[in-house]
Amino acid sequence: MPKLLVVATGNPGKLREMQTYLDSLDWELQLKPPELEIEETGDTFAANACLKASVVAQATGQWAIADDSGLQVDALDGAPGIYSARYG
Numbered sequence: 274m275p276k277l278l279v280v281a282t283g284n285p286g287k288l289r290e291m292q293t294y295l296d297s298l299d300w301e302l303q304l305k306p307p308e309l310e311i312e313e314t315g316d317t318f319a320a321n322a323c324l325k326a327s328v329v330a331q332a333t334g335q336w337a338i339a340d341d342s343g344l345q346v347d348a349l350d351g352a353p354g355i356y357s358a359r360y361g
Contacts (some may be wrong), residue, residue: 274324275336276298276299276336277300277301277303277304277335277336277339278295278300278302278303278336278338279302279303279329279330279333279335279337279338280302280304280305280334280337280338280339281311281322281326281328281329281337281338281339282304282325282339283304283305283307284304287302287340288304290304291338291340292346294328297328300332304331305329305332305337306332306333309324309326309328309329309332310354311324313325313330313341313349313355315331315341315355316355317355318341318343318355319341320357321339321341322324322339323339323342324339324340325337325341326338326339333352341355342357343355343356343357343358344357344360
């Protein structure tokens with residue numbers, strides 16, 4: 274019986290991407306609950322990923338995994354960085 278792993282996203286495409294990385298493991302992946310909104314307050318991509326996974330794990334009582342990414346442009350001194358989704 275596969276173990277359940279909640280992916281801290283509401284995006285089915287990200288769920289499929291995570292599944293490709295973890296395909297060799299006996300885990301059933303599912304999206305986070307749609308009503309669970311997570312404010313990304315970390316100051317790094319890693320901090321935001323840890324925050325999202327922790328919030329989802331606490332809310333669901335299940336193991337959770339998350340990622341966070343964005344653009345870091347040298348000509349912009351690393352901007353937009355963690356603000357990529359809301360830059361401009």
